[in-house]
Amino acid sequence: MAVPLIEFRSVDRSRGDGFRLNIARFTLGMGERVAIVGPSGAGKSTCLDLIAMSLKPDNAGTMAVTDEGGQSIDIAALWRRDDRGRIRALRARRFGYVLQTGGLAPFLSLHENAMLSRRLLGMAGDGPVPALFQRLGIAHLARRKPRHVSIGERQRAAVIRALAHEPALVLADEPTASLDPANAAEVMALLTRSTSDAGAALVLVTHDRELAAEFGLPLAECRPDPATRVSTIEHGAP
Numbered sequence: 001m002a003v004p005l006i007e008f009r010s011v012d013r014s015r016g017d018g019f020r021l022n023i024a025r026f027t028l029g030m031g032e033r034v035a036i037v038g039p040s041g042a043g044k045s046t047c048l049d050l051i052a053m054s055l056k057p058d059n060a061g062t063m064a065v066t067d068e069g070g071q072s073i074d075i076a077a078l079w080r081r082d083d084r085g086r087i088r089a090l091r092a093r094r095f096g097y098v099l100q101t102g103g104l105a106p107f108l109s110l111h112e113n114a115m116l117s118r119r120l121l122g123m124a125g126d127g128p129v130p131a132l133f134q135r136l137g138i139a140h141l142a143r144r145k146p147r148h149v150s151i152g153e154r155q156r157a158a159v160i161r162a163l164a165h166e167p168a169l170v171l172a173d174e175p176t177a178s179l180d181p182a183n184a185a186e187v188m189a190l191l192t193r194s195t196s197d198a199g200a201a202l203v204l205v206t207h208d209r210e211l212a213a214e215f216g217l218p219l220a221e222c223r224p225d226p227a228t229r230v231s232t233i234e235h236g237a238p
Contacts, residue, residue, distance in 0.1 A: 003066050004236070005030050005168055005201055006051060010061030013046055020230045021046045026220070027236030030066075030168065033195070033202035034235055035212035038222030043231040044205045045173055047222060051203060052171050053091045065090060066168075092121060096162030096200070098172040098191065103158060104146040110157040111142040117165040128198070132160040135197075136190055152183040159191055163198050170195050172204045176211065184208070188215050 004027045011023040021043035028034060036044045049055035056079055057063065063075035067090065078087050096117070097103070104113045114129050133139040136156045138149075146154050155175060162170050172191060176184035192215050195202045206212050209219055220235035 003070060003072050004028060004064070005032070005066050007062055007064045007072075007236075008051065008060075010059070011050060011057050011063060012059040013050055013055060013057050015046075018229050019043070021050075021222075022230055022232045023047060023050060024232055025234045025236060025238065026051065028169075028201055028203065031196075031199050031201055033192070033204070033217055034220050035204045035206050035209070035217040036220050036222055036233070037206060037209040037212065038231070038233075039224065040207070042222040042224045043233075044222050047233055048171055048173055048203065048205045052095060052097070053087050065094065067094070068168075092117070093165070094168045096165065096167040096170045098155070098158045098162045098170065098175045100174040100177050104154055104161070106146055109143050109145055110138065110149065110153075110160075113146070113157055114142075114160045114164050117161060121165055123165060127164060127166060129160060129164050132163060132194065136160060136194070151179060152186060155179070155183075155187045156190060159187075159194055163194060163200065166198065167200055169201045169203065172202065174205055174207065176206065176208065184211060185214075188212075192217070 006028050008023045008026040012020060014020040036047055038044050050057060053075060060076035064072045065075055066072050118127055133142050138153055138156050141149050141153060176187050179187060188211055220233055222231050222233045224231040
């Protein structure tokens with residue numbers, strides 16, 4: 001059996017208001033995709049932050065991420081040792097991000113934004129960036145600043161930036177929330193197609209379960225229990 005790209009079991013994180021998220025099980029293989037869905041306040045973004053290793057768990061049974069060499073890295077142990085340098089390095093190389101509003105640096109051109117991850121990782125050349133600009137139809141806008149393009153075009157540039165360093169996993173937090181229905185469908189199509197073409201796995205947080213299902217994403221339900229104020233999520237092989 002292939003080693004999962006990510007495997008989380010019995011991972012908890014609490015908020016100061018008494019809310020707790022329990023990732024009972026979350027496994028994802030290479031190239032697989034899933035949409036995390038649930039009501040507002042259910043902990044969807046908290047779940048994504050834990051998967052992204054940008055949020056430290058309160059308790060963790062299993063937290064593992066597979067590196068480029070196919071070795072499973074014990075993230076729970078890295079958190080226990082507070083080895084944030086190793087966590088940051090693994091996150092930077094293996095993950096790409098698409099934020100709700102694109103998250104582009106306003107003082108850089110779309111091309112410069114797209115190249116940030118490659119530059120920070122010391123990667124030579126442009127890699128897949130020129131082809132992605134062509135494929136996503138914004139090559140003619142590459143030298144423009146974000147303020148001089150539309151919201152939908154900024155989101156396309158954000159998708160390119162997420163894929164520029166050829167990550168194993170793309171994480172997207174409500175990437176269509178600020179878009180009208182037509183642009184939301186277009187960005188979802190670009191995101192799912194581009195990650196599939198690149199062979200990258202995709203974890204998407206969204207409030208729009210119908211749109212996620214329309215594009216063939218399996219749904220991972222973040223289920224809140226109002227009585228206990230605990231949300232639970234399970235996805236993947238038991």
